[in-house]
Amino acid sequence: MNELKKYAAIGGAIALVACWPFATGKIGEAIFKDGIASYDNSVIAIENLSYDRGYLSSTAQSRIHVVDPGLSAELEHAGYPTDIIVNHEISHGLLSISSVSTFETEANKSDFIKGLKLTTESQLTGTTDLLLSSQDANFVNDDLRAQGVEKLFVAASEVSATVQKDGQFSLVYNLPKTELRLDNQSEFIVDNVKGQSVGHYVGDIFIGEANIGMDKLLLNDVEGQNHNEVKGFNYTSINQIKEVKDKPEDNVLTSSNKLTINEVVTDSGTLENGVFDLSFEELNYDALIKLVPLLQEQEITPEKVQQLMLSFDLLAAKGFKVNLNEFSADVLGSKVNSQILLTLPAGTARASQNANKLVQTLQGSSELVIAKKLVDETPELRMQMDELLVNEFATEEGDNYRLSAKIANGQIELPNGQKMPLFMLLGFLTYLR
Template sequence: MLKKAAAGAGAVLIVLCWPFATGQVGERIYLDTVGKYDSPYVSITNESYDRGYLSSDVVSRVEIKDAFKPFFEEEGLPTVWHIDSKMTHGVFGISSESQLVLDDDLKPIAAEIWGKDVSPITFTASTALTRKTNFTITVNPISYAEELGAKADTSALVLKGVVDAKGYGEFEYALPEAKLTTTANEAMVLTGLSGSAKGILDGQFWIGSQDFVLKSVSFIDQINEMQVSLEDMSVGMSNVLTQADAKASDINDQIMTNTNTATIGKIVSLNGDEFTNLNFNLAFSDLNYSALSRLGDMADDLNENMTQAQAQEAALALDLLVAKGLKIKLEDLSVTTPQGDVISNLSLDVAPGLARASENMAKISEKLSGQINLILPQAIVDEDPILLERAQMMEQGGVVVLEDGNYKLQMQIKGDQIVLASGDQLPITMLLMLFM
């Protein structure tokens, strides 16, 4: 009996001590995460961490980095923000509720937009001892109107997800409705925005998938009773890593396949024309991931004056990317217009084996192969004098044919030559001149 009582007492003590232990673990997780946080936009530091037995009070300091401070300063917004978090220590982990701290200048503005004593943004999270975290971020509903006529009404934007200790995560978000009206009586009405993602951010690239869905959006000129609208839009993206050789395990041998898709059910233009069934499917495959990562890391430098060393590094990465070979496939780019269906697809393959491509980009054509197909309604061409002139020139040259009310282009690419449907061959440079 005493043993059972002692065991029971021991169990109770363990449970009673555990919240304090998880509090210590929670503090280490928090400080470790803040210390390692890296973003091009903001820096995050710990302002205070007051750990108690069952709970902790934490204040985090978020500062906009110098490159983006002018955007906030021009709008009269602070460049330093604080987030107040209440953490609760449980048996199996910690949970937290966080809110944005508003200073005296921002409180009246927030009260007008979100309501009195309503936090603009709330963040709740639950972190297990394994560092797996479930979180929910909510941007609360907005109901705002200016004296000059500008209005904003939105439902809550909610983002939910989970992320593990290695950074792999899954999340989904939704904004059911939003309406914005300007002082010029122009409005944007949005319904059914949602999306999700699975994967991990690796440097510049999201390895995994993302998708985005929009039920409808309209841009309305309420004075002139004109509008542009879009319905049933979906966008998808995926990046998948595989080994170039199934037997290889070196990370430098990884290749990436990037796939991008988009569909739109209907677009109504300003003059009332309807375009339906827009489809887009583009894939890049056999991309050497090591070379791609090096180019991605240099993306910001490529837009500025590069040093000789940076230019050489970019050239070496480009050489590796081309030397390993790559494929581009536009599987479908099509839309139904009032004049008929536009249908197109193309594929381009750069075979591996070309060394130092950056020294002579023209040599890439030696490894190039592929095909291009296009069907374009004659009615569309006839409406544009410049397009009509080009089409007639290409028809005379045998590059396109006019058949059943459509201009049709069908060709194969073999090295520096294009092979037409008739079997005739032309230098690829001539094709480029025709499209310029």
């Protein structure tokens, strides 16, 4: 009897393994069809054309169609396709479903679309890996040639991602080269764009860390005889939520954003080691998730304006900080560094209807440090600095000049104790240029 049970167990296992591809195939078909059916977009529509499910593999075909009349007309006028057919080759594994999707258009209008390939693998645990790749493509058509475009080239690129069941994702992309050249040989070239993001979305707000870098951007204007080049560009953004226990209405978001540039070369001069570090702190999360979608609306109705004002009022009532932590660069061999810190304390009611009270409540400071060498080598700056020194708006500190101000009660307080209305800060900030 024991031997019979062992053989039965073995037979059951074999049957399970043999039948499981049927189950994974059925699961894959359900995911495919449900995903298409649930897609809702006013610009693009997706439809299932066919799904032929087999034992170890299936084939399917879907259609992506531009339904927005304005965009569709523009694409057709420019000679680009408005319909894309996607062919799917699907494999059923024991623990996963994988697919390879290729793309085609009517009469193969687009070499770029034809060169796309999407590979996916979905585990039964809910994790999906994706890889989208493209081939070298020149987008120039008759319409662009008539407008003087000689070349619009995008090198073979890749985007890979891993998406978890709970919505967490990681994304990595690489675009080696983009090149635009006109008939007069003016050109725009971007080299080696790379980036990655790790996090998730809550509504329209990304929570996590994102980074994008670029080796070089070149802009040559032959007619204007201008040459501009950016080297070593990098931008990082980190969004974090700080949760308040038992008080979700008091949860706040902090967004830290830092841009660095190794070098900018223009006909006017060279800038090196540029840093722009801006942070938004203690933003009320409830107000923010209501405000962001409204700011993205294309059509603003009176009702949406009212909602926008109410969301801003909540944001202001809870208070927040906007800090330009560093805005610095080496210009003509000399360092320039500035900083602006602003705080709106909690408690400002109906801020959208009481701008004066909002200004009165702001607190903060502003500072600019600039090397004497740079001032001496720039005649216009020398004249401005002499005036600032005479009026005691600026002070000398070693090899530098310093301009600083405190902000409180709707006024700016300068180092000499003189006060002026806050709106005059705009004039003060012109010296940061």
